[in-house]
Amino acid sequence: MKKLINKAEDVVREELQGVAAAHPDLVRVQFDPHVVIRADAPVQGKVGLISGGGSGHEPMHGGFVGMGMLDAACPGEVFTSPTPDQMFEATKAVNGGAGVVHIVKNYTGDVMNFEMAADLARAEGVEVESVLVDDDVAVQDSLYTAGRRGVGTTVLMEKIAGAAAEEKRPLADVAAVARKVNDFGRTMGMALTSCTVPAAGKPTFDLPEDEMEIGIGIHGEPGRERMKVKPVAEIVEMMSVAVVEDIPFASGDKVLAFVNGMGGTPLIELYVVYNEVNKFLQARGIEIVRNLIGNYITSLEMQGMSITLLKMDDDLLKLWDAPVKTAGMRWGV
Amino acid sequence: MKKLINKAEDVVREELQGVAAAHPDLVRVQFDPHVVIRADAPVQGKVGLISGGGSGHEPMHGGFVGMGMLDAACPGEVFTSPTPDQMFEATKAVNGGAGVVHIVKNYTGDVMNFEMAADLARAEGVEVESVLVDDDVAVQDSLYTAGRRGVGTTVLMEKIAGAAAEEKRPLADVAAVARKVNDFGRTMGMALTSCTVPAAGKPTFDLPEDEMEIGIGIHGEPGRERMKVKPVAEIVEMMSVAVVEDIPFASGDKVLAFVNGMGGTPLIELYVVYNEVNKFLQARGIEIVRNLIGNYITSLEMQGMSITLLKMDDDLLKLWDAPVKTAGMRWGV
DSSP states (O other): OOOSOSOGGGHHHHHHHHHHHHOTTTEEEETTTTEEEETTOSOTTSOEEEEEEEESSTTTTGGGBSBTSBSEEEEEEETSOOOHHHHHHHHHHHOOSSOEEEEEESOHHHHHHHHHHHHHHHHTTOOEEEEEEOOBOSOSSBTTBSSOOOOTHHHHHHHHHHHHHHTTOOHHHHHHHHHHHHHHEEEEEEESSOOBOTTTOSBSSOOOTTEEEETOOTTOOOOSEEEEOOOHHHHHHHHHHHHHTTTTOOTTOEEEEEEEEOSSSOHHHHHHHHHHHHHHHHHTTOEEEEEEEEOSSOOTTOOEEEEEEEEOOHHHHHHHHSOEEOSSOEEOO | OOOSOSOGGGHHHHHHHHHHHHOTTTEEEETTTTEEEETTOSOTTSOEEEEEEEESSTTTTGGGBSBTSBSEEEEEEETSOOOHHHHHHHHHHHOOSSOEEEEEESOHHHHHHHHHHHHHHHHTTOOEEEEEEOOBOSOSSBTTBSSOOOOTHHHHHHHHHHHHHHTTOOHHHHHHHHHHHHHHEEEEEEESSOOBOTTTOSBSSOOOTTEEEETOOTTOOOOSEEEEOOOHHHHHHHHHHHHHTTTTOOTTOEEEEEEEEOSSSOHHHHHHHHHHHHHHHHHTTOEEEEEEEEOSSOOTTOOEEEEEEEEOOHHHHHHHHSOEEOSSOEEOO
């Protein structure tokens, strides 16, 4: 294992110390339990938006804390759910009197722990709405999941629901917007290489030098199929068909197309992928009205990518375009 | 070789097609010869700012074309200098009557070709100033270089000189600001792994499973020393000492600290690196007044990082903070 770390057990703490040192204008970091909190939280009268999950997916979620996106993020150890304690602390820290939305990716540990945290918060009089993300079309159940996994759509949900909260929409409305994003968003991922969790010290899975895995999860969970590496046009075709036919997306639809790198894929390849996605959708009469290309929900140093499509309407477009100021996504301010 | 590409010889063209499809609001892409041009170029009365170099370092340079940064970028084949033809086309396309600055990284091919392009442009009456970037403290001469290599400081120069041009400062002043950035900026890089140029099909160099290379160049050129991988605190100490003692940076100095990923390094590790850089500089009384953390000048999928320090004064701070709107760097707008 070659990594830019000190001790494996200190990676998350030291990363968060780096975040705290780098971005005091955006966030404050609380340790033991670890929570990344928007610098000016709680914002009075605004719905608080929190998410969390295992570390190793940066910039998600800690890099998305700030104006127009999350109010707090709960980072677990690498690929390990955060504790109810972290989520409860985050919920209290961001409650400005208008309630709190929990964005929960559909992994068994995350779901269970966020439920416990929501119960604890409600017992103290904080209104909490939970919104599940389960957008991964690759597999029905998975290694850490009953039902579909929550993947790329999470990033889009955090941006869009964050903008709705910034407009001071009430709790039920912010939760409804977030649920609409989940209803309208679909994702599929693939990997060329594995990744190594620091505490494990060896690759999560083995992938032969000429093979790829289609439908991979963000922790390296098995996907749909292993096969020989193909030209990217064929890879994008396979994945896009699975995504498009799931809702289904139809001719005339307007979409946000999100090409996400898994952490170790160079940007030059992500633009080659985007070029293929664009051609695929044009041929089906589906119009890309917004795009996002880069490493946003990653799996450590894994090489690979995911394709997310989100069906857009006027409200979602307006919320997507609204200003955002975080370490991982910024525009308009 | 596992890559998300079709044919190796089509990578750059297809990447640029992806850029053109993704960012028509920011840039237009001209093919044969390839040039990425700011959508509203030429801007009348504004100095035009162009750069270029081999592809494979994305988002540099094409991702930095837009308001407040570059007016055009000339992408060569992967790790191959662009042609004088590309640079001449770019120079003409961005000339708004106030002259053009060429930002040239110090590699033999880039220097020679930019000189030819400048001569061609001057023969057509366009005023051109060339600014060399040679900020890499690792080695004096290198595989493709007489003198020091141009690396991380290039990104900061493009931002800062871009802001000066946006203010409509005259040609000599924009060039002077760019030269100040080169005088005040120093960088050193390291690699944990090699990278594979698509057309070559095999890794540029071999690095044993337990070794790293300190002082690596952005094309995998040899650095100062190969050694066993060490804890990141020791790696950062070695590199930071080399950077700090070069100008030298002294107690009381204000700096921009830029921790750059080589393309395959996960963000979680870059923040662990930043934490160490921050501690190192604090102990020496050097104050970080701005920072930049992420993958900005990359070497395909290489795992590794570079540390750049830029001594800041009031004018550089103001220009750094000015609005920028590009695919790879954006704030204030």
